[in-house]
Amino acid sequence: MTSIAAALRIIQDRIAEATARANRPLGSVALVAVSKTNPTEAVEAALAAGQLLFGENRVQEAAGKFPALRAAHPGMRLHIIGGLQTNKAEDAVAIADVIESLDRPRLAQAIAAGMAKTGRRPDLLVQVNVGDEAQKAGVPRAEADAFLRLTRDELGLPVTGLMCIPPAEGDPRPHFAWLAGLAARHGLAVLSMGMSGDFEAAIMEGATHVRVGSAIFGARAYPT
């Protein structure tokens, strides 16, 4: 088994190579280490190797793991990347540095209320269902423009970018390119796209954040 430190080094090298191949500045792609389902010790091993940015998809799991770690590692950052229930919005606002999974008006309202209550304003990414898949979270493509206007202009939420999970089958690159075009049209700087299996393709299409889990921490023992 590869150690977490060694796996992180390999992923960082692959990110650097893809960034160079894409003629993009070194350091323009951030690695979000997706630690969901992995124990605190795995996060600690990544921290010891210098990784500070983590992604979790369940608020409760993150709340169990992160506050103690953050006390010891103040530079640590947490992205909530998973589908978010409205009744967890305030907890997500309280714990996250970035919420990547904003995808419907009721959740936007709940996040706005959570921000008013807690005084915290984590950056938000709008998740787009780039494949318009029935079973997947995310704003349908045709509604993305209107949803961005609602969340940014009407609700005044701190939306800084977009996130997507392309269909499991087929070439993800056209989906990444489509999301990059949407971000450019709306002047959004952050593009969270690419996972263990496709992060290099995402970097070619402009990802600023890649979310890599199993390639760092190993195959998950149970589904998320």
Ligand SMILES: *Cc1c(COP(=O)(O)O)cnc(C)c1O
């Ligand atoms: C689990 C997860 C990832 C990481 O997936 P891997 O294939 O393990 O790299 C990335 N993004 C989201 C939203 C996830 O839920």
